[in-house]
Amino acid sequence: MPHSTPSVHDLHTGAANSPTTALVVGASMAGLSTAAQLTDIGYKVTVVERAPHLRLVGSPIDVRGEALTVADKMGILDTIRQHKVASDERPVFTTFVDFKGQAVAELPVEMANDSVDDIEISREALINVLHSRIGTATDFVYGDWPVSVTEDGAGVAVAFASGRNDRYQIVVGADGIHSSIRKLVFGPESIFRKHLGVYYAIVDLPTGTKNIVNESRTYNCPGGMVGINDYGDRAFGVFAFRAPERDYDYRNTAAQKGLLIEAFDNEQGWHVPFLLDAVSDAEDIYFDSVSQVHMPRWSHGRFVLVGDAAHAASLFSGRGTSLAMMGAAILAEALTESGHEPSAAFERYETRLRPAVQKAQEGVSEARDFMVPETQAGIDQRNLRFPLKSASHLV
Structure with a gap:
């Protein structure tokens, strides 16, 4: 079942009648999973995707291990099973x-x-399941992406390629191995991505x-x-x-x-x-x-990376989607447990997830x-x- 939603006072936004705002960059498995989890705990989420629409084309992917538990808690495990492509035949x-x-x-x-128990499912099916799970509270913006970010004590100012400008309390980079947020905040891709x-x-x-x-x-x-x-x-x-x-x-x-x-x-x-x-x-x-992505830290200030942007294990691991779903769930739990204080939450998120990432990256x-x-x-x-x-x- 979906996570319960806290009151707006529990989010420590400084504004009694407005929820904490989050920008999620990328609308693939990591981005959609994160949007669903953050919406569940009361965030007002905007998802921005550089492509003009959801990207549905790709080979089938696996949902395995703890990601199955995450899917069950989200109330989508049965739907995922209904769309599995592997069978006893x-x-x-x-x-x-x-x-x-x-x-x-x-x-x-x-x-x-x-x-x-592993489930093989088409990319299109899982994207649609996750997108449907988010509901209508989340805003989706296609054909756009951040070109500059400026953090201050109250949040992050983001300028987009379209010319639009907005502010958010936290920014999540979930935009894959070529992450624009990682480049803007942490440095060039060449530092972190290993071919x-x-x-x-x-x-x-x-x-x-x-x-x-x-x-x-x-x-x-x-x-x-x-x-x-x-x-x-x-x-x-x-x-x-x-x-x-x-x-x-x-x-x-x-x-x-x-x-x-x-x-x-x-x-x-x-x-x-x-x-x-x-x-x-x-x-x-x-x-x-x-490629794999190796980073000493996945967060900085009010910025945090999820999925391949932070820790791509490569397609040969067969665990990228599962790590993305796990990471999104752990991030939401860490935010709730830390009273939605970004630095403490992001540290908890990384400490809990990194062992699973290291295991997935081994043997590739x-x-x-x-x-x-x-x-x-x-x-x-x-x-x-x-x-x-x-x-x-x-x-």
Whole structure:
């Protein structure tokens, strides 16, 4: 069930009839989770998102561990379960195929999950569940972002790219590994973001592409991974390739496509040429560095970071969404317990969450090497570890 809402006097705003105001920058998992939690404890929340709308495209994600408890307390766990994409009829996380598409190995679901309670859900479904959970009390502003912030004793003055100006008691940066709030408050991205030597991309596909239905197929070449993931009502082409950090405009789709096509242009195995054509024809793709974010502190004054902006573990951890949901819940609890005094609350939040973050960030290099081996020998050794249990076939 939703958290109870305190009286406005409990928020120590200095104004008896106005709630504490919070700006949440970013409307993905971290931002929506934070907006829901802060609204529940009585804050007047504004969410600003640089994109023109909620971003729904992306591969399915996991809700696991303590995030399941958070979802239950929010009253959305049953809804999340109703939208899960994994099932008992799909015991294989992915089937690895060779150059000709012949199945050569398969990774069982239990090897990819922490427990049988883990829930795999589409990004679109979870975004919609979280957005619906917030209700109408929160203001959403799309196509805008902060360009300057100035803190004083009473709050934070924020100037936006649109020319709008406003003030808030606290500002939450929940805007991912390229966080604008982190850059404005803590310094350049290069100080905190660590490229893990891999780029990752997703392109939308029609369901049933290449007769792959309700399953995942993955092809590896040395230093590269290409796959088709079909979830019945949604399908994606996925790519990963090893490369040092590249200098490109991460908001430029044409530049992203160019790097991706260049990485696989000479690869003719399986359905790689077909998938590259899909990338060329797509209006938009997801493309980014596989990175981690490491920071000595996640807060400064009235500013605090949540989710990947503070502590990205990378997609290879499978825990980014769960950490975001946990972090938002812990932040709200810490604010309540500290009488809504920012510095004390933010210190409590970080102390409680950091052990889970450190655990999630460990072992990511091993997961990367497993999914994107550098050499053919590495691919062969990985495949030998997970022999086929089901009948192999051509795709």
